[in-house]
Amino acid sequence: MFGSEYGGILGLLVLVLDVWAIVKIFQSGAGTGKKVLWIVLVLLFPIIGFLLWFFLGPKR
Template structure:
């Protein structure tokens, strides 16, 4: 069961990294967001979703 959750997190992180790379943010911001998602896979993904480049307006 935990391997399925890990796989889903990996897929979501890859999706986030692709979206970050495609965003219109500057290169430094993209690198910092990608680093955040890689270092903190779950928390980084949540923070990116809420506040990242092109993030949702809450």
């Protein structure tokens, strides 16, 4: 029971980071195909997709 609070907070943090990543992907200058690919990756694999986008995604 003690660990369930941290699971909820961690899940909320992942959700917030993924929404932030998707907004940044939409705002990027990348082509439409790359944007769709990154968004699908972030949605299908929330943690790994976010980390991949953060480190490998298009930079401004």
